Amino acid sequence: MLRNPTLLLAYAAAARAWSTFIVPHADGVDDTPALMAAVSNYASDASIVFQANTTYNVWSPITFPPLTNVEVRVEGNLTYPTSIETVQGYVGAANYSGAWIAFTGGNNVTLRGNTDPDWGWVDGHGQQWWDLVQQVNRPYGWLFGNITNGVIQNMKIYKPIAWNWLTTGSDNVHIFNNTILAGSDNASFPFNTDGFSAGGTNLLFERNHVVNGDDCLTVINGAKNITWRDSYCEGSHGLSIGSLGKGGQDSSVENVLFENVIMNHTLYAARFKSWTGGNGAATNVTWRNIMFIDVPFPIYVTQNYWDQNVGPRPNSSSTNETHIENFLFENFVGVVNDTPGYVEGSCVSDPCWFYVPGATGKEVVIFDLYPATATNIVAKNIFARTETGAPVAAMCNSTTISSDVGFVCWDGPYIPTALGL
Ligand SMILES: *[C@@H]1O[C@H](CO)[C@@H](O)[C@H](O)[C@H]1NC(C)=O
Ligand SMILES: *[C@@H]1O[C@H](CO)[C@@H](O)[C@H](O)[C@H]1NC(C)=O
Ligand SMILES: *[C@@H]1O[C@H](CO)[C@@H](O)[C@H](O)[C@H]1NC(C)=O
Ligand SMILES: *[C@@H]1O[C@H](CO)[C@@H](O)[C@H](O)[C@H]1NC(C)=O
Numbered sequence: 001m002l003r004n005p006t007l008l009l010a011y012a013a014a015a016r017a018w019s020t021f022i023v024p025h026a027d028g029v030d031d032t033p034a035l036m037a038a039v040s041n042y043a044s045d046a047s048i049v050f051q052a053n054t055t056y057n058v059w060s061p062i063t064f065p066p067l068t069n070v071e072v073r074v075e076g077n078l079t080y081p082t083s084i085e086t087v088q089g090y091v092g093a094a095n096y097s098g099a100w101i102a103f104t105g106g107n108n109v110t111l112r113g114n115t116d117p118d119w120g121w122v123d124g125h126g127q128q129w130w131d132l133v134q135q136v137n138r139p140y141g142w143l144f145g146n147i148t149n150g151v152i153q154n155m156k157i158y159k160p161i162a163w164n165w166l167t168t169g170s171d172n173v174h175i176f177n178n179t180i181l182a183g184s185d186n187a188s189f190p191f192n193t194d195g196f197s198a199g200g201t202n203l204l205f206e207r208n209h210v211v212n213g214d215d216c217l218t219v220i221n222g223a224k225n226i227t228w229r230d231s232y233c234e235g236s237h238g239l240s241i242g243s244l245g246k247g248g249q250d251s252s253v254e255n256v257l258f259e260n261v262i263m264n265h266t267l268y269a270a271r272f273k274s275w276t277g278g279n280g281a282a283t284n285v286t287w288r289n290i291m292f293i294d295v296p297f298p299i300y301v302t303q304n305y306w307d308q309n310v311g312p313r314p315n316s317s318s319t320n321e322t323h324i325e326n327f328l329f330e331n332f333v334g335v336v337n338d339t340p341g342y343v344e345g346s347c348v349s350d351p352c353w354f355y356v357p358g359a360t361g362k363e364v365v366i367f368d369l370y371p372a373t374a375t376n377i378v379a380k381n382i383f384a385r386t387e388t389g390a391p392v393a394a395m396c397n398s399t400t401i402s403s404d405v406g407f408v409c410w411d412g413p414y415i416p417t418a419l420g421l
């Protein structure tokens, strides 16, 4: 019998009390072990706070256990080891989780940065890696894996070593107002500094600011219902789907919308890449309201992606390809970088990995397709000029398509059809 319901309620509330853990910091030592020793006590109904006015030494990887109703606040700065060998040692170890900071699952997890411009930065000391072209045992920055109902907000990354955010296996995550600054101080190229890899379902990315040296966003196998909008990408390799179908993999990407994005000095703006001989399909993908500034390949679709390091472009007409269904490129405006002799910094081979045989450099759109594997792919309302003032071109092989693509499908001047206007 309940003789004192008020007291009982008080006990119930206490049982689900919120706790706050201020991550301890000590000068000159790795702060990860103290966090790891305590974190299991704060895996539910808790705030884990890297406090302001503190620079935390994240000198070894952090792996969070599955979390429920937890917010992690990065209010202070986080710094990676400055020793390349130290980082490589952890990344090369058998128990490496796959990212320098890994979230391994849970429900209702928020990761929040600091809006104070001086604090909340995560410094990867990437410049020294770029200067040395050091590409052995590089860490992924952040894994936000297997989280249902999550938020990543106001996070700020400075000079990451390589790849930044990965959301594999996560569902219903809002990723907004984050900053990545992976620009190099000199001509050393920030290789593989991909911004966001969108694995998972029901992901909304908005108001993110990315300066980097690989894909700004890439949507990967298994992704469904992904929106990326109201954002800025500089120096990147575009708003990408893929690569899909490597080694014949059966891939699936569905319902993706990219809209209201500025692509500034990027190599590509909108891009699809699948490997020769892949299987599966990418279905219902729209890129719209894209401004591109100084971009060599504004719209680029290839079902014949390959690795520059392993020899010439493969020949294949007998294998299957990753199918393309219902792709729309709409409302693009900007300037094609057709500066003669322009070479983007990631080019380390001759010809470059992004070289397109037969292209003139004036193309606003290139569809490099296999026959009978792309249906309903359309580009419309495309307004472009070239930097040199030469006429804008298109590249498209009419034997590979079965319906109007919105422009005359040939290797020649870009001429919209009625559908493309
Ligand atoms: C951080 O330092 C500033 C300036 O000294 C101070 O105003 C602020 O209260 C400090 N914040 C915290 C959380 O200690
Ligand atoms: C989800 O986590 C937040 C803290 O980030 C918390 O305020 C909220 O109560 C949690 N939601 C539920 C349903 O527990
Ligand atoms: C990984 O292995 C190393 C060496 O065996 C050990 O010192 C370290 O604590 C392990 N780390 C984790 C996160 O288990
Ligand atoms: C996510 O869950 C899958 C399936 O259980 C598992 O294979 C994978 O390792 C998990 N990923 C992470 C980051 O925990």
Ligand SMILES: *[C@@H]1O[C@H](CO)[C@@H](O)[C@H](O)[C@H]1NC(C)=O
Residues within 6 Å of the ligand: 114, 115, 116, 154, 156, 177, 179
């Ligand atoms: C978004 O991030 C910027 C830069 O960190 C910050 O100045 C701004 O206050 C943030 N906006 C919101 C709504 O949090």
Ligand SMILES: *[C@@H]1O[C@H](CO)[C@@H](O)[C@H](O)[C@H]1NC(C)=O
Residues within 6 Å of the ligand: 077, 118, 119, 120, 121, 122, 123, 158
């Ligand atoms: C925090 O880190 C950023 C990036 O490294 C740096 O610019 C900033 O000065 C740091 N803040 C403080 C207060 O040291």
Ligand SMILES: *[C@@H]1O[C@H](CO)[C@@H](O)[C@H](O)[C@H]1NC(C)=O
Residues within 6 Å of the ligand: 131, 186, 187, 188
């Ligand atoms: C960039 O600067 C670093 C340090 O001064 C130097 O070692 C490196 O060679 C430079 N890279 C290029 C491509 O100029």
Ligand SMILES: *[C@@H]1O[C@H](CO)[C@@H](O)[C@H](O)[C@H]1NC(C)=O
Residues within 6 Å of the ligand: 172, 173, 201, 202, 203, 204, 225
């Ligand atoms: C798609 O994802 C968004 C963002 O997470 C969500 O609000 C929306 O309900 C999802 N749409 C469908 C059809 O599931």
Ligand SMILES: *[C@@H]1O[C@H](CO)[C@@H](O)[C@H](O)[C@H]1NC(C)=O
Residues within 6 Å of the ligand: 225, 226, 254, 255, 256, 257, 284
């Ligand atoms: C196509 O994707 C968009 C954006 O994700 C979505 O709103 C729409 O419902 C999808 N269309 C179909 C037919 O699934």
Ligand SMILES: *[C@@H]1O[C@H](CO)[C@@H](O)[C@H](O)[C@H]1NC(C)=O
Residues within 6 Å of the ligand: 234, 262, 264, 265, 293
């Ligand atoms: C494009 O980037 C350059 C620096 O590379 C910058 O000066 C310019 O303001 C940017 N343009 C826009 C529209 O953001």
Ligand SMILES: *[C@@H]1O[C@H](CO)[C@@H](O)[C@H](O)[C@H]1NC(C)=O
Residues within 6 Å of the ligand: 279, 280, 281, 320, 321, 323
């Ligand atoms: C090629 O892939 C598509 C899409 O997955 C599939 O429907 C078709 O059966 C495959 N064709 C062959 C010959 O494997």
Ligand SMILES: *[C@@H]1O[C@H](CO)[C@@H](O)[C@H](O)[C@H]1NC(C)=O
Residues within 6 Å of the ligand: 370, 371, 397, 398, 399, 400
């Ligand atoms: C056009 O595509 C067909 C079918 O794949 C191919 O045989 C032909 O060589 C292509 N033409 C050009 C100019 O690439």
